[in-house]
Amino acid sequence: MTLSRIVSRLYRFQAHPLAHLSRLEPVLQLSARLHVAQVFWTSGLTKVQNWEGTLFLFQEEYQVPLLPPEFAAWMGTGGELALPPLLALGLLGRFSALGLSVVNAVAVLSLAEVAPVAWMQHLQWGALLLWLAVRGPGAWSLDRFFERNDQLTKADIH
Secondary structure, three states, X not given: OOHHHHHHHHHHHHHHHXXXXXXXXXXXXXXXXXXXXXXXHHHHHHHHHXXXXXXXXXXXXXXXXXXXXXXXXXXXXXXXXXXXXXXHHOOOHHHHHHHHHHHHHHHHHOOOOOOHHHHHHHHHHHHHHHHHHHHOOOOOOHHHHHHHHHHHHHHHHO
């Protein structure tokens, strides 16, 4: 038996039982959206609840490149409060995923030292956000709802 036939048989063997895994993608996309949105939303709420402490951290601890500390605090907190609801709903899903990717990257870059556990969390969030930006928010999103309605409207017009 040739290597080609062995590979072909192995492919056929695994293809059938695993063919239905793609049906899980909407569930995984929704789960990823809700998880990451909750993380950033909670962080934004924490900043708002202690604004003076937030300003202190941005002035003394976080070294956000190119931005004055108070402006960076407003921008970071604004991103953490505005983008997560959009991401959770899947509304402007790619935009919100990319926006939170920027917030995530700036958070990592602005710290002089990042603990290994925190680094792993930021990598996980970054990977999920990039996946959502590339694949989109999924079938269970408002983006998809509006996309379908737009297609129906265009079909009615023609």
